[in-house]
Amino acid sequence: MEAGEGYFGFAGAEHDRSHRYLARAADRAGSEYYDIVIRDLETGVDSTEIIAETAGSYVWSNDSSALYYTEYDDNHRPYRVRLHTIGTDQANDPIIFEEKDPGFFVGVSRTQSDKFIVIDAHDHQTSECWLIDAELGGEPRLVAPRLTDREYDIEERDGLLYIRTNADGAEDFKVVTAPVDNPGADNWTDLIAHEQGVLILDTIVIKNHLLRLERHEGLPRIVVRDLRSHKEETVKFDEEAYSLGMSVGYEFDTSVFRLTYASPTTPSRTFDVDLDTGARTLLKEQEVPSGHNPDDYETRRLFATASDGEQVPVTVLYRKGTKLDGSAPALLYGYGAYGMSMPSSFSISALSLVDRGFIHATAHIRGGMEKGYRWYVGGRREHKTNTFTDFIASAEMLIEKGYTAKGRIVARGGSAGGMLMGAIANLRPDLWGGILAQCRLSTCSIRCWTKPCRSPRPNGPNGAIRWPRRPIMPASPPTRPMNRSPRTTIRRFLPRRASPIRVTYWEPAKWVAKLRATKTGDAPLYLKTNMGAGHGGASGRF
16 A cells, blocks of 8 residues: 555466566455555566556466456446456457346456466356467367356366365365366266365365365364375374364465464464375564463353254353353354354454453354354345344344343354344344444345245346346244344345445435434434445455
8 A cells, every 4th residue: 555545455466477567456446346566576666557447357478468358347346357468458358258138247266286277157056167278279178058047167187177166066066087188077977976064165276185174063174185195094083072174375386275273262373284294383473562361261162042943153261260150241153154154263353342341253154164164054035034034143143142142242253253243133132231333234135034035136246247136025924022222223124226336325324314313212323434445345454
């Protein structure tokens, strides 16, 4: 960020295969339009050439002469891939791929083997991939045509595609192989069979190994498969709840992968793991400037019983010595949408609360995928109320076990989690001491409890792509107390609006205005709007 700038969003950097040039993409306005700038690493000088207003996804060609990049349509949807040859006018960049369906987003990447550029077109439930020979270029070649509700992604090794997919009813995904020269679905052969409740999140293929990141019962795990012997091994950890990530560098011919580990008590740690020797080398540990001793804190993985008997994972962090007699205040966070799972990771801001006696809890409610694809399905469309009642069950469990008490819980959720906040305020206003609805979502959300969402597809980046996951409420609303507490909220949500960029400022403004006009108590109600920030908040230190 340069002096005088109010915002800086970074979409990443990638060097070419020669390691001479570095392309980086940045948004300096909070608009999510990214300008790509190229630096000559030998001279340290940036080119005056800028690839302007891209969607932030891009890769180098193998000969370092050009960049494949994505761009937006008028509704801020990544819909097209262009090829920019260095030194030419961007206006003349040829179109390599264009997606016509307004419900699909487009991305561009490359296989770890560097053999192929991959163009993927996807909505939340369906995907389609195209391959370009990274050495020769040419027209994209389709792998398997899109089939509604079938998702797949691709890696390559020795002329064989390794495909993670939910085809053939594998709702938690499986891994299949197919020959590069004939990659259609008729030639897919199972390598890693589907196991219900074990969600395969990601795969990495390097010279002799296939790594997969999975989630089971709300916790991640890394499984390593030796492609020579086909033996498998799971990487082990000791804590009750934690977050995991895996990655590799630019090398394909390697036995080393990178692992990131964190828990609510343990700062993020990065390791290199050698798969041939088993050696694990600590490369970096997140520094807490004020100091941090993990032994001062306790992380627990608890389960709340939902109204239909489902067990909802809840991650709890507190400082050792905190009395668990109901006297502690609690912050309970939830999201529960789009299949996004909430990691049990490290947060300095959470420590700030627990050091002052708070219980910090995350409810891994339905609508996410913490317990596999069925966990997501169980919190969407006609089942969306499960998201809300799971969150309430989590709060009730914390009360029952003595972690906190009624009226001493602050509920927090943002974006789609902001809709959750509105719902739980209506359903159980007696539970909450406060509610933080951040970037509250009302675009394409619930108008009222008894009417399904029937409007035409809205515009905006999350409009058409979000449509298949729109919430549909049951005809008969669940039994709930009338809103008579000081935290009374409205029973009817705001009308939907077509938003140019995600959640717009007028949506929470209208919601708050309606709340102020209808609430019956004298509890304060605040609206804070930062016009210089993006959907994820301001950039930089604050």
